[in-house]
Amino acid sequence: MKKIKLIKKQKSSQSTKWMQRHLNDEYVIKSKVEGFRSRSSYKLIEINKKFNIFKKCNSVLDLGCAPGGWLQVAKKMTSEKSHIVGIDKNKIEGISGIDFIQNDIFDPKIENILNNKFDSKIDILMSDMSPNSSGIKSVDHLRIVSLIERVVEIAKIILKSDGFLISKIFQGGAQGELIQIMKKDLHNIKYFKPKSSRKTSSETYLIAKKN
Numbered sequence: 487m488k489k490i491k492l493i494k495k496q497k498s499s500q501s502t503k504w505m506q507r508h509l510n511d512e513y514v515i516k517s518k519v520e521g522f523r524s525r526s527s528y529k530l531i532e533i534n535k536k537f538n539i540f541k542k543c544n545s546v547l548d549l550g551c552a553p554g555g556w557l558q559v560a561k562k563m564t565s566e567k568s569h570i571v572g573i574d575k576n577k578i579e580g581i582s583g584i585d586f587i588q589n590d591i592f593d594p595k596i597e598n599i600l601n602n603k604f605d606s607k608i609d610i611l612m613s614d615m616s617p618n619s620s621g622i623k624s625v626d627h628l629r630i631v632s633l634i635e636r637v638v639e640i641a642k643i644i645l646k647s648d649g650f651l652i653s654k655i656f657q658g659g660a661q662g663e664l665i666q667i668m669k670k671d672l673h674n675i676k677y678f679k680p681k682s683s684r685k686t687s688s689e690t691y692l693i694a695k696k697n
């Protein structure tokens with residue numbers, strides 16, 4: 487009983503610390519001021535500054551787009567005519583001019599849905615998804631690998647040759663395996679950790695072009 491109480495106390499102090507850190511975070515404050523739905527928006531803004539991904543871009547698919555910060559950036563950086571689609575398991579508040587599909591990217595129907603959405607292959611496929619953590623290292627490793635495998639599978643179907651793939655990946659155990667998976671279908675593979683990505687997080691971003 488005492489142990490349970492102690493764990494509960496530790497958890498509540500951890501979440502208070504998280505909340506304090508979140509509220510003091512410069513990118514959280516900036517996103518509120520500038521009207522972005524997530525602090526993640528600044529990661530994509532930095533990626534674009536470095537790699538100029540939105541130049542000549544007419545079509546974008548954002549996998550795991552909720553709450554919609556990356557979609558807002560894509561909309562801002564592309565022309566009125568661009569076709570931007572987002573997918574997420576969770577619903578988002580609508581963004582004018584953006585198509586949203588509520589679904590899991592592992593749903594086998596996704597291929598058909600996407601082929602119906604886009605008339606031709608797209609310019610940018612981006613993913614800021616992380617798998618849910620189970621707390622078990624080997625399970626989490628498999629989840630990360632299968633998520634990236636799925637992103638690459640979708641890239642093979644929908645992304646045009648020389649189109650950009652932007653994907654969150656994780657430094658550490660699975661990285662070598664992920665690079666091998668990606669090398670088969672991608673070239674110009676680069677890694678970039680934006681300043682707005684927390685130093686304590688193992689996330690980094692892959693920027694590559696489709697073969």
Ligand SMILES: C[S@@+](CC[C@H](N)C(=O)[O-])C[C@H]1O[C@@H](n2cnc3c(N)ncnc32)[C@H](O)[C@@H]1O
Nearest residue numbers: 524526550552553554555556574575590591614
């Ligand atoms: C970090 S958030 C994305 C934040 C977003 N880039 C933004 O700026 O607002 C990751 C999202 O991926 C979604 N996600 C994770 N796995 C998914 C899956 N298998 N299918 C669809 N969405 C998924 C989660 O629901 C979550 O909303």
